[in-house]
Amino acid sequence: MGMINANLLKMFNNLMNLAKEKGQTINLMEVCGTHTMALFEHGIRSLLPENINLVSGPGCPVCVTGEEVIVEAMDLIENNTVTMFTFGDMMKVPGEGRTLNELKAQGFPIKVAYSPRVALEFAEKNPKIEVVFFGAGFETTAPALGAVILEAFNKKLNNFSVILSVKTVPPAIHFLFSQEIRINGFILPGHVSAVIGAKSFRFITEKYQVPAVVTGFTAEELLLGISLVVNSILKREPGYYNAYPTVVREHGNIVAQKIISEVFEIGDAYWRGIGNIPSSGLFLKEKFAKFDAKKKFGLKDRQPIIPRGCKCGEIMLGKVLPPACPLFGKACTPEKPVGACMVSSEGSCAAYFKYGRR
Amino acid sequence: MDLITLAHGAGGKLTAKLIDNLFKKYLGNEYLFQGDDGAVLSLPTSKIVFSTDSFVVSPRIFPGGDIGKLAVYGTVNDLAVMGAKPLFLSLGLILEEGLMIPELERIIQSIAEAAKITGVKIVTGDTKVVEKGKGDQIYINTSGIGVINAPFIPTGRAAKPGDKILVNGFLGDHGAAILACRENITGDFISDCAPLNDLIELILENFPVHTMRDPSRGGLAATLNEIAKQSRVGIELWEESIPIRPQVKTLCGYLGLDAFALANEGKVVVILPSEVATEVLETMKTHPLGQNAAIIGEVKNEPQGIVYLKNAFGGERIIDMPLGENLPRIC
Numbered sequence: 001m002g003m004i005n006a007n008l009l010k011m012f013n014n015l016m017n018l019a020k021e022k023g024q025t026i027n028l029m030e031v032c033g034t035h036t037m038a039l040f041e042h043g044i045r046s047l048l049p050e051n052i053n054l055v056s057g058p059g060c061p062v063c064v065t066g067e068e069v070i071v072e073a074m075d076l077i078e079n080n081t082v083t084m085f086t087f088g089d090m091m092k093v094p095g096e097g098r099t100l101n102e103l104k105a106q107g108f109p110i111k112v113a114y115s116p117r118v119a120l121e122f123a124e125k126n127p128k129i130e131v132v133f134f135g136a137g138f139e140t141t142a143p144a145l146g147a148v149i150l151e152a153f154n155k156k157l158n159n160f161s162v163i164l165s166v167k168t169v170p171p172a173i174h175f176l177f178s179q180e181i182r183i184n185g186f187i188l189p190g191h192v193s194a195v196i197g198a199k200s201f202r203f204i205t206e207k208y209q210v211p212a213v214v215t216g217f218t219a220e221e222l223l224l225g226i227s228l229v230v231n232s233i234l235k236r237e238p239g240y241y242n243a244y245p246t247v248v249r250e251h252g253n254i255v256a257q258k259i260i261s262e263v264f265e266i267g268d269a270y271w272r273g274i275g276n277i278p279s280s281g282l283f284l285k286e287k288f289a290k291f292d293a294k295k296k297f298g299l300k301d302r303q304p305i306i307p308r309g310c311k312c313g314e315i316m317l318g319k320v321l322p323p324a325c326p327l328f329g330k331a332c333t334p335e336k337p338v339g340a341c342m343v344s345s346e347g348s349c350a351a352y353f354k355y356g357r358r
Numbered sequence: 359m360d361l362i363t364l365a366h367g368a369g370g371k372l373t374a375k376l377i378d379n380l381f382k383k384y385l386g387n388e389y390l391f392q393g394d395d396g397a398v399l400s401l402p403t404s405k406i407v408f409s410t411d412s413f414v415v416s417p418r419i420f421p422g423g424d425i426g427k428l429a430v431y432g433t434v435n436d437l438a439v440m441g442a443k444p445l446f447l448s449l450g451l452i453l454e455e456g457l458m459i460p461e462l463e464r465i466i467q468s469i470a471e472a473a474k475i476t477g478v479k480i481v482t483g484d485t486k487v488v489e490k491g492k493g494d495q496i497y498i499n500t501s502g503i504g505v506i507n508a509p510f511i512p513t514g515r516a517a518k519p520g521d522k523i524l525v526n527g528f529l530g531d532h533g534a535a536i537l538a539c540r541e542n543i544t545g546d547f548i549s550d551c552a553p554l555n556d557l558i559e560l561i562l563e564n565f566p567v568h569t570m571r572d573p574s575r576g577g578l579a580a581t582l583n584e585i586a587k588q589s590r591v592g593i594e595l596w597e598e599s600i601p602i603r604p605q606v607k608t609l610c611g612y613l614g615l616d617a618f619a620l621a622n623e624g625k626v627v628v629i630l631p632s633e634v635a636t637e638v639l640e641t642m643k644t645h646p647l648g649q650n651a652a653i654i655g656e657v658k659n660e661p662q663g664i665v666y667l668k669n670a671f672g673g674e675r676i677i678d679m680p681l682g683e684n685l686p687r688i689c
Contacts, residue, residue: 004671043673
């Protein structure tokens with residue numbers, strides 16, 4: 001952690017005091033799940049006055065993956081001889097009451113991977129095994145997924161395919177503004193912005209007149225980000241800031257963008273608990289159709305499964321905080337999660353449960 | 359072929375050969391040589407501590423240690439933190455058909471060395487062989503007996519508000535080393551696998567320790583949560599004082615893990631009255647296993663059963679009991 005720059009801390013504390021004096025309610029949305037975790041981890045919530053709320057947005061990839069996609073993955077593994085790789089959090093998300101973890105315990109070959117490359121390498125080494133990578137993600141994971149698919153394409157691999165649930169963040173923020181939300185400022189995802197560029201979120205301030213800041217994940221970066229956006233709110237001068245310039249460029253990472261546009265095409269996507277958001281999903285282009293596990297194994301499309309009782313959708317839209325969900329901490333805990341927000345290490349419910357309000 | 363077959367576990371000639379050529383050769387002592395079904399032991403006092411632990415770590419050999427060392431140090435450390443001087447160990451081996459005997463020999467040698475370092479005798483043992491595919495090469499169970507000489511026994515129920523919390527060095531090294539191995543992550547990750555009995559003896563001889571525990575599986579987070587509940591106290595930690603290596607922090611960031619929940623195999627948490635804390639810290643630093651010791655926090659009245667962390671700029675958060683699913687089979 002190290003020490004925090006004393007001037008920054010002073011500025012932050014002064015702004016928090018000023019905000020407290022003024023008394024207006026300020027709702028800040030941190031869109032990204034990693035920010036949710038980092039804000040708790042650094043105890044930053046405990047430093048905010050009561051009239052400043054941090055609300056988590058739809059920025060956790062596992063949380064916004066529809067339950068039906070998980071059920072599809074389980075269908076695939078039960079009805080076909082495949083070895084499946086996926087990210088750790090996916091293992092615990094329930095789909096119609098079951099999880100990939102449970103299938104693994106029954107003996108189905110399901111492996112946890114930190115990167116899709118592991119699955120590709122396994123497929124190359126084991127040409128007789130059908131390997132499927134089940135990946136959820138945003139613009140951050142899309143380049144890695146795209147690169148692996150390009151490599152499989154170039155190497156003409158026949159035993160590798162993917163189930164993807166890849167979404168893009170800016171359309172979700174447009175969608176937020178179509179809802180009745182009261183967000184006074186945005187803390188924008190640093191990693192996503194590093195790929196698509198700070199420019200991709202300028203519309204928040206330009207079109208909707210709401211202050212916003214792209215920021216990093218250390219305590220210092222977060223304190224700076226919050227200071228900039230709160231200052232902007234108090235002054236009633238909607239500003240747009242890139243407080244993560246060492247990593248985030250105005251136009252982003254062109255190489256990564258090229259991979260994304262080469263492999264994926266944009267389409268409407270279903271967000272768990274939220275619904276359909278136009279042009280918010282990335283899907284494999286026709287050229288790469290042979291790597292689409294759903295087509296390869298003839299999986300049927302499933303209707304979206306609406307989670308029962310849990311308020312995932314409202315939580316991810318910033319309408320309510322996790323403790324307001326009737327299931328929170330009772331029927332839904334990290335040991336036995338109902339919704340993905342409680343499963344994923346980036347989920348706002350899991351963060352609330354793990355780190356508490358302090 | 360020089361490998362373990364089912365016959366090695368059948369109790370016949372091959373079993374006897376294994377016992378003679380490996381176990382007696384490396385682990386032999388007057389008790390083991392008796393060759394009976396159990397060992398007749400003489401204990402210097404009537405107060406003993408008895409503890410058991412099983413070891414299923416994967417990979418079996420890792421930077422800084424192996425499953426053999428871990429099996430001895432793990433039980434020795436459990437006895438030591440209870441204030442006992444470890445004397446005797448049992449050694450139960452479950453081997454999988456196909457395990458290479460040279461590897462087994464290396465592990466037995468490692469066990470012998472660890473026993474010698476800690477001054478414990480392996481006095482009874484058992485070997486079973488399971489069919490190929492029904493185990494992961496080798497599982498080890500050790501049980502141990504230690505005797506209590508000190509007038510008091512540190513327990514998890516004895517932490518008092520005002521007490522200081524100390525740890526003898528960098529946290530999370532074992533968990534990080536195992537994970538780095540498994541995920542093929544290169545970097546300077548070395549397990550802290552070590553026997554704590556000597557260091558603990560040094561502390562117990564000189565200071566009135568209330569609570570002592572080795573934060574192995576579940577790491578510091580699990581250990582302190584247990585103590586906070588057992589002692590019905592709150593525990594405040596100071597983030598800047600907690601020794602964690604930068605590379606371990608980076609690995610945690612990369613894999614999305616909590617360094618406080620990573621396993622340790624050579625660390626002890628000591629909780630004792632505030633008045634002696636600085637002196638204990640200096641004493642710990644005189645020992646090779648305590649050179650990076652630190653006072654990391656304080657026991658509070660409130661909130662009962664809760665562990666929380668304060669950072670340099672006043673931020674606070676709760677350190678919860680880890681779920682433990684991220685890191686299966688770490689010790």
